[in-house]
Amino acid sequence: MSLGEPWLTSRPAAPLRRPPSHTSRAPEAKLFVEAQASRGGEQKRTLCGKCGRWTLLLGLASRAATRRGRRCIAHAAEFQSWDDEEESVNAGDDDEDADGSDGSGQRERYSHGISCGSWASIFQKEGFDWSQIAGRTEKGPKSNVALIIGYDGSNFKGLQQISNPSRISSRIQFSRVFATVESELELALLKAGAMLPSNFGNLEKLRWTRAGRTDAGVSAGCNVVTARLIVGDGETALDDLVERVNSFLPPEVLLHSAAVVTSRFSARDDGSRRSYRFFVPSFAVVPSIDAMRCALAAINCQDPRGLGFEELKTLEDLAGLRQARVSAETLRRLREALSCFEGTHYFANFANAGLGFQDRQAFRTLRSISCDDPFVDENGREWLSITVCADSFLTHQIRKMIATAAQVAQGSLPLDFIKAALNCHVVACTPRFPPVGLIFLRPYFEGSQRGKVLEETLSSEKVEARIATWVEQLRVAVMKEAIDTQRWVKWLACAVAW
Template identity: 30%
Template sequence: MSTAIKRAADEEAPLAKRPKIEGEVSPGPASAEDAPKPAAGADTTPVAQTATPTTEEPVASSSGAQGPIKRAPDPNSKRSQRKADKRKDKGKDKDKDGRQPWTDRRRGTRAEDATEDGEPREKAPRLPKRMCAVLIGFCGSGYNGMQIQKPPAKTIENELFDAFVRVGAVSRDNSDDPVKVGLKRAARTDAGVHAAGNLVSLKLITAIPGVPDLVARVNEELPPQIRMWGFTRVTNSFEARQMCDSRKYTYFFPSYMLIPPKPGTGNHTNLQQFCEDAPVPALDHPFWQGHTEDDPETEMQRKRLWRLPSDKLEALRRTAEKFEGTHNFHNFTVGRTFQDRSCMRYMKKIEIADPVVYGDTEWIAVTLHGQSFMLHQIRKMMSALVLSVRNDTPASVMDELYGARTSFIPKMPSLGLLLEHPIFDSYNRKAKAESKGAPGDAEYRAPIDFDQYAEAIRAFKEEFIYMNMRAVEDRDGLFDAWIRHVDAYTGQELLYLNPKGTVPAVAALKPGATRENPFKEKRKFNMTSFDEPIKDEESDEEVEEPVAKSAKGAKLAELEG
């Protein structure tokens, strides 16, 4: 074909037009003068164009070069069908709120955005939020711990957050997720643990129309075993756990737990292995002389009437002093090894009060003031303290338990454990130095002080914590059940409770190795309330996981008690 003929053919053949792509800007005329003029009387209203999804295909241009052209995809192709099915299934399992069923809807307290008639709900006016430290107390019986969890788990924070929402201290827009208001806690207590004082920090609406007293109004919404003591404005960067300097706990137990093991029990038999080298006073204690055949009820009555001698009280205090200072508490928690540096914990002070009698039973209170605690640490510390003193084991055994060998320490019952309150001395000093204005001013930051609520806290502890503790013990003898369970053990894992104060090689656990005749703990000792008398069943027993099989270290990092 000649050049002239080819040029003529190109001029006659119209160029294939590329369909407009959605969102694409047309190049338009080069100038306003080049723009075509509409015919007289023509409708100049812009017409909306709808683009069709396209694919590219080469096409011959007027110059003979290959250029791309867009073509709509075939709706019957396998690829198009897969995409359509995917879009169809994407929302298939969503609930009425448009969320996937696996979404972490921690609260579920948020109201629908529309009324029952389908009309849009009027939005509440936005009220200013302020970062606050909220001081609370609670009886942990019947609750799955402190931290908020997915329903149907019943926790302290679940109750508290719901109360804030109902009162209006947390807006409806933020009611579906506590993360939106930055909810944090100073001490994450385990299931059943009580707290006379604890602290949560979050952004609260403190000036609510029609609510002159926020604390009183929140307490109206809370169950009586959970109380809000007060709140204070804190700095916006406040983080409850990180800014907490230390925590104070108290553990209560009946003094009869310090009576040496009963003759004929596994614990007593194990002690006899060491009597050849030196006399063991615990083997021949006057409490058991002539009473080894008493029925359980008579034995329990005699235990309640027993009183702790002064020499035993001094031995208890000497051994407790071994906890003070910085030590490696890897044997006093779960899932940790000697090499784990996070097991280094600092205990400021351990104090043991003089025994006090309630009813027929004599009780002892041990206050533990530490920088921080790990999961089950206090219960295991108390177990090592009580078991070593009743077996006449020297206080030096604590130094052995801080060593590299892995030893098993049973957990004392949860029933006696109480968080007194967290302490924020460093924050209070900083707030005092940087605070502006006077109390009541917007920029004033008051110190975090539980002492100002001391009288209310004392009354609360007596009514909801101490009375519950003593009632369970008086009815069920829970502490006696625990000590009898320990004495019945015939294995080797507790052989460090000997008059030498050393950990025998046979008593050390080997990570990854099968434990022969392991000590089995009972779940009932993790409970603090019982609807009916306790039954002693084998199905209640469990073996604590060895270090090698524990994979919950990261998840348990914040748990304490």
């Protein structure tokens, strides 16, 4: 989808069930959306996101089967959203925090109950007996243990272990395990003796839950998963378990601590809220579309998707992206746009969940969202740090919200576009930032009696210090990845080209 071409329209005028009681037809929707029925179809007025003028939607297009099927007749270009191949794999129905849902329901399995995303599937194909690497083979008493983990998601396809083969792209040669954080954590637990070999390959046997499911490329300063594990006896049993598991984890994953919780505790259901931090380069917020368009013309590039590192580096230099700085007025507009999202709103227009205005899941409560003052890294690039806290999130909600607010800050969209898109009677198409720079800070378990012990562990001075150190390491890694891969430059080039 082009960076400067979001769109919105009204919903069909046919009688429908009443939306949730806590919503109402807001004045913004009345201002932006007017529909009149005609014989040949509906003619609807809408505000074009590109030119900012009123225009009409074709009647047949307005009744298209999908939201993305509707087109503005003034700017009817095919909107395409540039997605990384790995993102499409982990973009299932994400009821929480994927910008995470628990995903603990029934799943399709193959190979006699072994998940295709587990190392067990590879070991089985190779004829390897994984009991040879297991830390224990005899049974022992189990406890429901909450594992407090952090990870750098740049080299993973997300947190959640892939259990359904249909979610894996046919272009991927499935010669090794599909790299997720949970697949590495499961293998480390087996080697550390926290689980039996008979339970390896199927997380459901461990009653596995997760606080938030992060997508491909998204990191976590602190996330929580729970499982029934064999801990052992003694006062230091948990600390010993943490030390053993860390010895088998890759350097991109770290087990901060662990806590024994009640048998009915669920990391997802007992969580009260989640917080994220998004590091965004300033050139994605300031007006840089014209500069990038000139840079693409200078190297005669029609399709930036195939550009390599050197070509992207040239684009960055020609467009002057490294020198981009956010002015005080731009920062004020960005903060004003971000503040529109606070409260309980209809967020389906800022998600990829495919929800309708009658779906209660589309309504989420955002507690706070703030943007710190910009800072310059050691390579001369300016960044913005945006922190978001909510009860839960929809798929890609954070990346879409901040991308839309960035367009308002640079003057490509009016502020009323956000206000209208938050209304359940409006259908809008919104841009989406890449996942590079998005960090899951931590979940909270303040409102649950079952999560009291875990919240005390998370709030302890020792664990907070570990998490803060890891978040700082992730910040440095994010800056380095942006330079090494030029993902943000490629995203901007693709958005401008389309």
